[in-house]
Amino acid sequence: xxxxxxxxxxxxxxxxxxxxxxxxxxxxxxxxxxxxxxxxxxxxxxxxxxxxxxxxxxxxxxxxxxxxxxxxxxxxxxxxxxxxxxxxxxxxxxxxxxxxxxxxxxxxxxxxxxxxxxxxxxxxxxxxxxxxxxxxxxxxxxxxxxxxxxxxxxxxxxxxxxxxxxxxxxxxxxxxxxxxxxxxxxxxxxxxxxxxxxxxxxxxxxxxxxxxxxxxxxxxxxxxxxxxxxxxxxxxxxxxxxxxxxxxxxxxxxxxxxxxxxxxxxxxxxxxxxxxxxxxxxxxxxxxxxxxxxxxxxxxxxxxxxxxxxxxxxxxxxxxxxxxxxxxxxxxxxxxxxxxxxxxxxxxxxxxxxxxxxxxxxx
Numbered sequence: 001x002x003x004x005x006x007x008x009x010x011x012x013x014x015x016x017x018x019x020x021x022x023x024x025x026x027x028x029x030x031x032x033x034x035x036x037x038x039x040x041x042x043x044x045x046x047x048x049x050x051x052x053x054x055x056x057x058x059x060x061x062x063x064x065x066x067x068x069x070x071x072x073x074x075x076x077x078x079x080x081x082x083x084x085x086x087x088x089x090x091x092x093x094x095x096x097x098x099x100x101x102x103x104x105x106x107x108x109x110x111x112x113x114x115x116x117x118x119x120x121x122x123x124x125x126x127x128x129x130x131x132x133x134x135x136x137x138x139x140x141x142x143x144x145x146x147x148x149x150x151x152x153x154x155x156x157x158x159x160x161x162x163x164x165x166x167x168x169x170x171x172x173x174x175x176x177x178x179x180x181x182x183x184x185x186x187x188x189x190x191x192x193x194x195x196x197x198x199x200x201x202x203x204x205x206x207x208x209x210x211x212x213x214x215x216x217x218x219x220x221x222x223x224x225x226x227x228x229x230x231x232x233x234x235x236x237x238x239x240x241x242x243x244x245x246x247x248x249x250x251x252x253x254x255x256x257x258x259x260x261x262x263x264x265x266x267x268x269x270x271x272x273x274x275x276x277x278x279x280x281x282x283x284x285x286x287x288x289x290x291x292x293x294x295x296x297x298x299x300x301x302x303x304x305x306x307x308x309x310x311x312x313x314x315x316x317x318x319x320x321x322x323x324x325x326x327x328x329x330x331x332x333x334x335x336x337x338x339x340x341x342x343x344x345x346x347x348x349x350x351x352x353x354x355x356x357x358x359x360x361x362x363x
Contacts, residue, residue, distance in 0.1 A: 097324075225280065
């Protein structure tokens, strides 16, 4: 049963009159220089409730004497929230720093200048290990602000043992959260998960548990890249699936030694593609003869082939081990390579390598 309303009946005339008054008042306040009104729905900011309160449906106020109406839920296009910021991951070319004292003598100004002149976009800096702890804070205090001022990112890396695990996680957490007096922090973190031959107590369970605990400590939005040995027939049971779980990207160490860079990097990328993560191969820029490789730092043509086949097989970027071991021809090759160029034009090339067509080095 319906009951008569105590409110006066709204007539068409009263509605029209109210609407006319509203239009006249709006015109009086807007002035002649008011901006043009956009189409309905354009530029509408997302509707969000204040912290700690429940959303309240908007109320539409009608002309005097009309009943109040509660608006229906706004369209999804109006309620959508801004897209989340994309997590940073490296691109372009990088170089690994192992011992700061042997890297341009520890001179941060020289490090940043050489990195910029070579076209590097990021540096991988050793922060410590399970054996010697976190021991480069003074170096980071100088390097991070200088690198960031030059638009160069820094990825900190660590060598965990995986057992006992608590010290590994505590050390990694301290590294990720370390803040220089200038307010700078490393832009991403990478544990170097080696094989048992290097002293890592690697099991599928340890690898997966470490990755899960590291992600919990770092937070969902922090970039984590896991460094791993190159997939090879010599490691048929290496637990890659357990190792890479929980990380944003993978950095395989592709040191070709007495093999060839093109087949090694292509094989690594093709194998790791099944995990659906960006892959950043680490190339050889050091003398591999103590490990059974050819004597000396790989020549420029091998570095060119490494970069070319990395790019052609889907690598998201490349880097090289290591700053202190690379000779001048290796630095020149990294600088002039057409692959993985930074957005800005590279500096003028001053060596004869600039005139060598890259395709001459293809197998």
